[in-house]
Amino acid sequence: MPEKKNSGRRRLIFPMALGAGGVLILLFAFFRVREVREDVRSDLRCYDYWATRRLVRLTARAARRLEEKGEAAFADFSASPEQWSVEGESYLYVYDREGVNLFHGGYPELQGLELGDLHDLLGKNIHRLVLDQLDHHSESNPHGWCHYLWAAPGSLQGTWKSSCHFPATLPDGRRVYVGSGHNTPLVEREFFRITVDQAAELLAAKGKAAPAELKDPEGPFAIYDESVFIIDGAGRAIIDPALDLKKPRDLFTYRDLGGRYPLRELAERLEKEDTVWVVTLNRERDGGHPVKKGIYGRKAQLDGEPVIVGALCELPEPAWMR
Amino acid sequence: MNEEPKIIYTLDAVPPWRDLLLLSFQQMLLMFTAATIPAILVREIGGSLQEASLMVALTMIAAGVGSVIQATRTRWMGSGYLCPNICGPSYLAVSMQAAWIGGLPLMRGMIIIAGAAEMFLARLINRLRFLFPPVVTGLAVTMVGISIIPVSVSGFFGSRFAGDIFGWRDAVVGAFSLLLMAGANIWGKKAAKMYCLLLGTIGGWLLALVLLPDAAESLSRVGHEPWISFPFRDLSGFKPAFSLGLLPPFLIIAVCGSLKSFGNLIAAQKISEPQLTELKMKPLAKGLMADGFTTAMAGAMGGMAVDTSSSNVGLAAATRAVSRWIAVCAGIIFAVLGFSPKLTTAIALIPPPVVGAMMIFAVSFMISTGLQEMLSEKLDQRKIFAIGISLILGLGTGLVPAVFEAMPPTLQIFFAEPLSSTIILVIVLYQLFHLDLTLAERRKRRR
Numbered sequence: 001m002p003e004k005k006n007s008g009r010r011r012l013i014f015p016m017a018l019g020a021g022g023v024l025i026l027l028f029a030f031f032r033v034r035e036v037r038e039d040v041r042s043d044l045r046c047y048d049y050w051a052t053r054r055l056v057r058l059t060a061r062a063a064r065r066l067e068e069k070g071e072a073a074f075a076d077f078s079a080s081p082e083q084w085s086v087e088g089e090s091y092l093y094v095y096d097r098e099g100v101n102l103f104h105g106g107y108p109e110l111q112g113l114e115l116g117d118l119h120d121l122l123g124k125n126i127h128r129l130v131l132d133q134l135d136h137h138s139e140s141n142p143h144g145w146c147h148y149l150w151a152a153p154g155s156l157q158g159t160w161k162s163s164c165h166f167p168a169t170l171p172d173g174r175r176v177y178v179g180s181g182h183n184t185p186l187v188e189r190e191f192f193r194i195t196v197d198q199a200a201e202l203l204a205a206k207g208k209a210a211p212a213e214l215k216d217p218e219g220p221f222a223i224y225d226e227s228v229f230i231i232d233g234a235g236r237a238i239i240d241p242a243l244d245l246k247k248p249r250d251l252f253t254y255r256d257l258g259g260r261y262p263l264r265e266l267a268e269r270l271e272k273e274d275t276v277w278v279v280t281l282n283r284e285r286d287g288g289h290p291v292k293k294g295i296y297g298r299k300a301q302l303d304g305e306p307v308i309v310g311a312l313c314e315l316p317e318p319a320w321m322r
Numbered sequence: 323m324n325e326e327p328k329i330i331y332t333l334d335a336v337p338p339w340r341d342l343l344l345l346s347f348q349q350m351l352l353m354f355t356a357a358t359i360p361a362i363l364v365r366e367i368g369g370s371l372q373e374a375s376l377m378v379a380l381t382m383i384a385a386g387v388g389s390v391i392q393a394t395r396t397r398w399m400g401s402g403y404l405c406p407n408i409c410g411p412s413y414l415a416v417s418m419q420a421a422w423i424g425g426l427p428l429m430r431g432m433i434i435i436a437g438a439a440e441m442f443l444a445r446l447i448n449r450l451r452f453l454f455p456p457v458v459t460g461l462a463v464t465m466v467g468i469s470i471i472p473v474s475v476s477g478f479f480g481s482r483f484a485g486d487i488f489g490w491r492d493a494v495v496g497a498f499s500l501l502l503m504a505g506a507n508i509w510g511k512k513a514a515k516m517y518c519l520l521l522g523t524i525g526g527w528l529l530a531l532v533l534l535p536d537a538a539e540s541l542s543r544v545g546h547e548p549w550i551s552f553p554f555r556d557l558s559g560f561k562p563a564f565s566l567g568l569l570p571p572f573l574i575i576a577v578c579g580s581l582k583s584f585g586n587l588i589a590a591q592k593i594s595e596p597q598l599t600e601l602k603m604k605p606l607a608k609g610l611m612a613d614g615f616t617t618a619m620a621g622a623m624g625g626m627a628v629d630t631s632s633s634n635v636g637l638a639a640a641t642r643a644v645s646r647w648i649a650v651c652a653g654i655i656f657a658v659l660g661f662s663p664k665l666t667t668a669i670a671l672i673p674p675p676v677v678g679a680m681m682i683f684a685v686s687f688m689i690s691t692g693l694q695e696m697l698s699e700k701l702d703q704r705k706i707f708a709i710g711i712s713l714i715l716g717l718g719t720g721l722v723p724a725v726f727e728a729m730p731p732t733l734q735i736f737f738a739e740p741l742s743s744t745i746i747l748v749i750v751l752y753q754l755f756h757l758d759l760t761l762a763e764r765r766k767r768r769r
Contacts, residue, residue, distance in 0.1 A: 025528045045543075050480065050536050051487040057535055087487050186485060258422040279368035281422070292366070316483035318362060320472035 043142055046193075048316045049186045054086045056143050056164050059180045062092050063166035066178060070170040074103045081105055086182065094178045099127045102176060120148035121158040123218040132220070134167050134177055140197045144177070147191065147223040152183075160185045160224050187224055189277075192296050192313040195221055199228040200300040200309045207303040211239055224313070230300075231263065231308045238302070241295075241312055257281040257290045266297045267308060274299060279315065292317070330516060331645040333403070333594045341516070345643050346651035348520045349406060352634050352684055353389070353656055354669050355477075355677050356408040357382060360626045363414060367421045377426075379553040379660040380625035381409045386657025388616030388628050392609060393649035401609025403590035404638045404649040406656075407616055410629030411473065412579055412741065416571045417626055424563050426624075431562030432572045433627045437618025439576040440583075444610035447584070448603050453749050454584070457705050459601070460696025461712065461748050462585035466632045467688035468717075469582075469741040470681055478678030480534075491533040496675030499526025503683045507640050516641045519680060526676035537673045544671070547663040562621065574735050576617075578742035579629055583613040585745075586630040589691050593635065594644040633684035640687050704755040708748055716744025 044053040062084060065073040077084050077092055084092050084105065091105030099116020116127045129146045138144075144165030152159035163181030170176060199221055203210045214221045214228045221228050229241035235252030237245070252264040262280035269276045275298040281290050297310030331337045337345060360377035364370075369377075388407035395402030413433070420429040454462075476482070478500070480492025503522030506514045514521065530537035587609040591602060613630055620628045638644045659666050672680075696709065719726045720740040729737060737743045753760070 022524075022528055025531055028532060044539070048483060049486060050482065050489070053536060087489055089487050182487070184485075184487070186487070258419075260422070277368055279366065294368070315366075316485070319476035319481040319484050319486060 046190045047188050049188065051086050051089070051182060052186055052188055055090055055180055055182065058084055058086070059092070059143075059164050059178060060166055062178045062180070063168040066094065066168040066170060066176065068171075070172060071102070077103060077105060084180075089183050090180050092178060092180050094176055095127065095130075096174060096176050097131065120150055122149050122222065124148050124220075125218075129220055130165050130177060130179065134165060137194075137198055140201070141194045144179070145191055145194060146179075146220070160187075162186075162188075162191060162223075185224075187314060187316075189294055189296070189313055189315070191223060192226070192294075192311045193275075195223055196228060196296050196298055196309050196311050199230075199311075200298055203230075203300045203302050203307070203309065210302070214239060215244075226312055228309060228311050230302065231267070231310070232302075233267075233306055235263065235267070238307065241310070257283055262295055266295055266310065270297060270299050270308060280312075282312075329594075329596075329642050329644060330512070331643040331648070333644055333646055335645045336647050337643070337645055341643075342645075342647060342651055344517055344520065345641065345645075345648045346655055348517060348641070349404075349634055349637060349648055349652040350655045350659075351523060351669065351672070352519065352637055352680055353385065353406055353408050353631060353652065354672070355633070355681055356411060356631070357666070357670060359409045359411055359414060363418055363421065363626060366418055369426075373426075375551075375663065376553050377625060378666070379551070379663070380623050381620060381628065382625075382660035382666070383553070383657045384616060384620035384623050384625045385409060385628045386653045386655070386660065388612070388619070389653030389656065390650050391616060392612045392630065393646040393653065395605065395608065395646075399608050399612040399615055401587050401590065401605040401612065402646055403587060403594050403605065403609065404635070404644050404646055405586055405590040405609065405630045406634045406649050406652055407613075407628040408631040408634070409625075410579060410617075410627045412469075412582060412629060412739075413575055413627035415738070416568070416575050419571065420565070420568055423568070424565060427561055427563040428565055428568070429626075430621045430624060431564040432568050433621030434562055434618045435564065435569070436572045436576040436579070436627060437614050437616070437621060439573055440580045440614025440617055441611055442614075443577065443580045444607050444614055447607045447610055451601070451603055453753065454601070455752065456695050456698050457701075457709060458745075458748050458752055459585065459588050460692050460694070460698070461709055462581055462692070462745050463589045463695060464689050464692030465716070465741050465744045466582050466585045466589075467636070467685045467692060469739075470632060470685045470688075472720075474678050474681035474685060476678070477674040478682060480673075480675045480678075482674060489534075492673075492675045495526055495530045495533055495673060496679045498529050499523065499676045499679035500682055502526065503679060507683075516643055518640065519637055519683065522683065523672065523676055523680060526679060527672060530673040530676060534673055537671075540671050541668075544664060544668045547667045549664050550661055551663050552661065571735055574738075574742065576614075578745065579617070579627070580610055580613070581745045582632075582741060583610055583630040585692070586632050586635050588695075589632070589688060590635045590638070590644075592691065592695070593639045632688045633681050636684035636687035636691075639691060640684065705752075708751040708755050712744045712747035712751055716740050716747055719743050 044056060047053050065076060093101065093105060094103040095101055100114050101110045101112065104110045118126050120126060126146065126148050130144065133141050133144050133146055145162055146165065147160060147162045149158040150161050161181050162185055163179045165177050165179040167175065167177050199214055202213060211230060213219055228239065230238040231251055232238055235250045237248045237251050252261065254261065254263055256262055258281040262278045266276055266278045278295045280293050280295060282293050283290050292315050293312050294315045295310055295312050297308050300307050300309045357378055360381045361374040364374035364377050385407040391400050392405050392407060393402065394400050417429050420432045478496040480489045499522045502525045503518045506518035506521050510518060584606065587606050588601065617627045620626060717740050719737050726734065726737045736746060
């Protein structure tokens with residue numbers, strides 16, 4: 001009889017140990033999640049790629065670490081670089097507001113250098129771009145995304161790079177920002193959402209002077225070789241989505257490879273909604289394989305006249321569908 | 323000498339409540355791996371989140387009801403085997419095409435037509451039995467398993483989109499889950515063997531909570547979803563439309579879907595009734611009828627087309643629990659889940675590497691069953707060339723797609739993807755290479 005009791009108790013040990021282990025793991029996960037602020041966590045759903053979410057998360061955590069420990073955080077970033085990188089494909093950097101590099105996880109030789117005048121291949125001043133996004137566009141761009149064309153090794157035409165940025169105030173009162181980006185670009189639809197929303201704000205603020213700024217390759221609106229387009233109420237291009245034409249064309253007559261009229265559909269749906277995503281099947285300029293693209297559009301005002309502002313972007317394709 | 327492993331719960335057995343619920347839950351988890359396909363379709367055509375959720379819910383309800391119909395052997399339909407339904411990935415491309423051209427009403431209408439075509443084919447299957455010798459059915463079953471490779475392997479490595487960065491942590495989670503499942507199945511005693519998939523899923527999920535920040539954070543989404551939602555609130559958008567131009571691709575996919583289901587049903591028959599020396603056609607025909615009916619029903623309800631699930635058949639083989647009541651219970655659970663966004667979301671949050679591991683585990687059995695069947699007869703030159711040429715050209719559609727994309731559209735329909743191409747080719751080539759024997763046999767009978 002005592003043997004039976006013992007064997008019965010022994011049978012319970014394993015499931016109880018499993019259960020206790022499971023509870024511990026859940027608690028660990030709960031506290032780990034809370035390391036990143038609620039507002040950052042809830043915004044991450046707008047990103048398609050898990051690597052982007054991880055990048056934003058670790059950059060936000062780096063900002064928090066800087067606010068807690070100041071420059072002592074640099075030792076943490078250096079001591080375990082794999083914790084502050086997404087699978088070795090990204091690195092952190094920290095700049096002060098004067099453009100002095102305080103920490104660089106990718107190129108440590110840049111530390112201490114004044115790089116406020118650094119330009120990308122298109123002439124964009126990256127430091128000023130970052131400050132502008134952090135200071136004036138935190139609502140439309142909460143994770144401080146900036147995009148620039150840089151001379152990546154082995155690339156003749158340059159490679160686009162997107163980096164997120166978070167501001168931080170060190171314990172000594174200095175204001176800095178920390179940023180990070182993937183070495184290989186992962187193009188998110190959210191980047192184009194931000195760009196179009198900011199374009200709409202610019203139109204409201206500057207009216208007819210805005211289109212020239214939107215077309216400026218040195219500005220923040222030229223990303224990934226796409227540009228913001230503007231269409232008036234009759235479908236005429238004020239800024240064409242594809243070509244810089246002298247005579248504006250009627251974009252409502254554009255029919256895609258699926259037989260749809262995507263820009264007309266965009267306009268019709270915008271009559272009921274403020275922002276819309278439309279999908280289109282487009283034949284590229286080289287006449288090759290058709291490409292599925294997304295068009296994000298929103299209503300805007302240009303000197304009191306209603307217009308549509310939008311941008312085209314490539315859509316992420318499920319890995320198993322190729 | 324290795325003995326055939328003993329079946330724990332036979333086809334007609336009713337497992338005890340605890341085992342029935344756990345085994346059904348395990349089957350249902352695997353059915354869930356295809357639940358995101360309707361959401362992918364809606365996203366690809368630019369639909370809203372609400373439309374995607376609705377499509378997922380309706381497809382789940384159709385798949386659940388279809389699983390029950392398939393498992394219960396009625397007079398007109400249902401094979402009576404454990405062969406549940408899931409959202410059919412083979413229908414994704416044509417459904418997207420239809421939705422693109424004429425919106426969801428056109429997609430629904432064409433799915434109804436495809437389902438009706440499958441039901442018509444089911445009536446003919448007995449007369450077409452000569453087209454399906456063991457070599458052909460074995461290759462069909464193998465190819466059904468192979469068709470799952472892209473989605474299972476990309477999930478296993480945590481890769482959701484093309485261009486995703488390779489994640490070591492995702493691979494570790496996937497490998498851990500898969501090894502746990504396989505280990506429990508190989509070395510586990512009764513309960514561990516039966517619930518190997520569940521064990522691997524829970525173990526992998528717990529590891530994912532530690533290693534993958536996404537896995538932990540995404541759990542918070544469950545709180546935002548309602549417990550109950552009735553997907554049939556607004557029926558105004560449910561009117562189906564039809565298009566003659568889309569008839570050929572949908573009919574081809576219906577034939578391929580039928581062939582795929584035929585392969586699954588054969589595998590289910592072999593696993594459930596290993597004593598049979600040749601195919602029992604009546605339950606297979608009724609199974610195909612149920613499959614076609616469920617596809618049409620899914621379209622009429624407003625969901626995506628549903629199909630029998632290869633991985634679930636594979637899981638039944640792994641666990642040696644082939645009772646039809648497991649499929650009935652799993653189908654009911656799955657259909658009920660369609661009404662609960664909170665529970666659906668919770669299950670949908672199984673990390674992709676764990677889902678990939680589940681599918682690889684289940685499909686291993688599918689592929690092996692097919693190979694065994696294919697090699698059960700001695701292979702002569704006729705069979706070798708029928709198998710070899712079909713496999714090479716069929717798999718070629720996936721390995722060198724650019725070559726086949728350059729074909730005229732009428733030919734492209736037949737070479738759209740590996741599963742349908744291989745099956746069509748092997749049927750045609752087998753008959754071609756055996757033509758002289760077939761004619762000689764007929765002359766002999768006439769005399």
